[in-house]
Amino acid sequence: MAELSYALQKKTDYSECKVSLKETSKDSENNEYLCQSSMEVYDFDCIVKKLYPQKQPSSYDSLIVDENRKIVYCIEFKNQIPSQINNANIKKKLTNGKEVLDNICSTENVQKKDYKFIYCVVHKPAQNRYGNPLVDREIKFELKSYKDTYFDKIVTNDINFFKNEFRKEFKEENC
Secondary structure (H helix, E strand, O other), X not given: OXXXXXXXXXXXXXXXXXXXXXXXXEEOOOOEEOOOOOOEEEEHHHHHHHHOOOOOOOOOOEEEEEOOOOEEEEEXXXXXXXXXXXHHHHHHHHHHHXXXXXHHHHHXXXXXXXXEEEEEEEEOOOXXXXXXXXXXXXXXXXXXXXXXXXXXXXXXXXXXXXXXXXXXXXXXXXX
C-alpha cells in the first residue's frame, strides 16, 4: 500500500508541481494572492496538466497531504465574494478534481479509506457582513450533497476564517 504523497511524486515531476501555498492562491487575472504562506503544497492544477496534457478536467488549486494525520486538503481559492462565485464551476472542480485524485489512488494502490478528504473553498469576505457564526458554518455553493459521498468534510468560508484555521492546523502564522 502506497502513501498518497509518494504516489503524487511518482505520477508527476515533483519539483515542478510542488510550490508554495501562496502561489496556488494567486489570482493571475488581478495579480493578487489570497494567502501569503510559503508552506510547500501540491499545485493540483499542475498535476492535472501533466496527467492530461491535451484536455484538462477542472480541478482545485492546491492539495495539502498530511501523511501523519492522514488528511488531504483540497483547496480552491476564489478571489471573489460568495455572491459572485459560479456554483456550477465550483461543483465541477470538486467532482472532476476528486475523480483525478481517485484515479491516482487507484493506479498507485493508495487506500483512499485510510485518508480523510476535506474540500475547502476559500473566498473573499462578503461585503457589509457582520460575521454570523451560524451562516459561516453553512456549506455554500450548493455543495452540501457532496459531503460524505465525495468528501468527508466540506468547508466554504472566507480567507479570514481560513487564516485562523490554517494557524491552528499547521502552526503557521502566514496565510
